[in-house]
Amino acid sequence: MPKGNILIVDDNKSIISTLEILLGPEFDTVKGITNPNQIPTELRTGNFNLVILDMNFKAGINSGNEGLYWLKEIKKSHPDISVVLITAYSEVELAVKALKQGATDFVPKPWENSKLLATVKSAIQLNYSKMEVGYLKQKEKDLKQELNRDQKYIMGSSSQLMQVMNVVRKVAKTNANILITGENGTGKELIAREIHRLSLRRSEVMVSVDMGAISETLFESELFGHVKGAFTDARENRAGKFETANKGTLFLDEIGNLSFHLQAKLLAAIQNREFMRLGSDKSIPVDIRLVCATNKNLEQMVAEGLFREDLLYRINTIQIEIPPLRNRGNDIILLADFFLKKYASKYDKHGLKINQPAQEKLLNYPWPGNIRELQHTIEKAVILSDSTVLKPEDFFFKQILSAKFDEPLTIEEMEKRMILSAIEKNAGNMSLAAEKLGITRQTLYNKIKKYGI
Template identity: 45%
Template sequence: MNLRAASVLVLDDDPDILTAVRLLLKTQVREVTVERRPEALPGLLAARAFDVILLDMNYHSAINTGNEGFFWLRRIKELGSAAAVIMITAYADIDLAVRALKEGAADFVVKPWHNDKLLSTIQDALRPLGGAEAGKAAAVPARAGGAPNLLGSAPTMQQIFRTIEKVAPTDANVLVLGENGTGKDLVAQAVHRASARAAGPFVKVDVGALTPSLFESELFGHKKGAFTDAREDRAGRFEAAQGGTLFLDEIGNLGLAQQAKLLTVLQNRQVTRLGANQPTAVDIRLICATNVPLSELADERRFRKDLLYRINTVELLVPPLRSRPADIAGLARHFAAQYAAKYHRPAPTLSPAALRRLEQYAWPGNVRELQYTIERAVIMADTAELQPEDLHFSQLEPTPAAAAEVADNLTLSAVERNAILRVIEKHGGNITRAAQELGLTRTALYRRLNKHAL
């Protein structure tokens, strides 16, 4: 189900939380209902059907066991509601997370949360599962035409598109590398959608967020009675991805013990659920991603080389946005049109000065930061043409380059860097021609590329 068609109920005894969630969701979903008293739940469920319920685990400040939340989770099931239940708590207790998932919750979030993470969690809960036992696997419906927002005319992006075309029809394992915010998940989706497995599920797992106690149960599944509160058989993500693609995000954050278990499964192409004796054969296409540089990943004190060889049949390096300034204008226009449609506003244009401001910024948060910058501008702008003053850059990732975001304050070094980038882009990455236009020797240009970390 699409997020905008969803009906959401929020139960929390903190009025500030209810206000914040209502304001966040009212433009994102069809209907949002908030309630402070959990006792009102049976009446609310009798009056209407909800697609998602955000359920607080504690309703008395002196009692932080989560038992109240579990009681109301069971009541929701007893009342026959088909809503996906997302448990919320201010206490990051992993035992509560494990228990909530095992008792039927679709997911678990901790207050305070990032708004985009909460929206993503709700959207994942709305997606149809890959089977009766698929647990909370996020199966993304496949569709032709590649991944949304995977755009770019820069030579580095064109090389990625060509590689995707070659590797997608095979079952080769793919490792996607790149900084945060570059769109590694979109690359993974593009590979899946161009493959022979496109009709199968695309199951994404953020393995870096899985604790050792959750790792095996989430990836490999468990049998009823395998541990306390294991009340039914449950498939893991490998089984949920059967016939499709399994995308393991942030694999560079896995511990060595988890890496060994993952390697065994990949070698044998079999998983054994916790509490089971018989293995189950799995037929999946594996894609992994990490923001850890390959040179660091190759350190055996951090990552097993035998596993790295196994997952790295084909490598795709997604370039940072600062290295392809020619793509910034096209991406900005794309996001402007997207958010204008979302917020029911006329699609704005970008003034030449606004485009210059975007191209001169370093984008430490990459395409994701550009997306949020344009979204804010679309919401806050007073005119149909975005101006430089409508563009406000994030302060979350301060870098020396970020300080040079305004043209009037650009340092000489930043000017030189941007000039080199523009000329290299102009000549399609040809260093000889770029050096000739800049009036430099190839050796001098290489020194400057090294100086500016290009």
């Protein structure tokens, strides 16, 4: 760390010289000026951590008002710079007043060199600490903006989508708990992010939690955090998702997958707006906007004893149902064109278009995997395309297998059926299908093309 830069402001040249001799070897820069009117220019052009400021400059005037004035001016333009005042013993009471107005410390005349050095070093360290805090605050702000940056888009003009967006705009600026329902792949998380973006909490972070991906043993640690020593691998204190989302939005995806006995713990935290870290007995208050999502019928799960009725009432002050893609009409083509441009650019196949018969094929397909399936379908078509015009045969959809296993099959037919099954089970996600088959993604695309799937 640099030693620091000091500006000395005193009308007594001998004091400046003495301080330069004393402080010069200890710090990077020590500069003295006798005219306080030069302070603004020096602070603007220099990189000072500390100003050592005399209280009086005009002969015969010992009120200290000049020092207070320049202290105020320094703090106005450079609030983080430390200011140490040089005072006479008779001005100590005045110096105490200056401390209340932002001065870091004061040094009475005559001073002891060791005490002066200690005061100056402490004041410079305070300046570095303030700059570090400012840096961390700015970094936190930038991080929140980056996390909240729009990476995906809600696209469409269908009446079904417009009804959803109308509700989103109405509820976004409230703190009402929201439950988003709909089939897999309909864009529930995108709606949650739009709610956060339009809310009064948009400058804070939105924390997403996949409830289906959290194991029961780690549930409390993940959501509520833990203290050091709470369990074998708890080597340090850790904040959970609730704490991280404080002042912002907490999005609990796939909440229908949460086991029944853990639902009570979640309900308590939501209801009381406080929780305890695992291994601690101290309650932590939390201020969050809660948004949940599921593809399951929670009312039916309540009737079957699989979901707590009181938790359902708590999370769905407002329920938003996302329509499946098959009910959104021409939005299918709008989204297909969006994904086409995205993947044409990604794979350097510019100028691609979907012809009319292919568009009709896209419109007539029921899209059981919704937007996610459409996205993978377009990506696959772009990768395998040999021309600039995509035709119906360039689009491959999931097929229902009706294999008669009592009939002899060729190795090729068996391989084809395995590929179709893997694609269907993974909702058209080629990366996951390839992983399940134990082959590379490129090999999978080669076989898709070979078998005309």
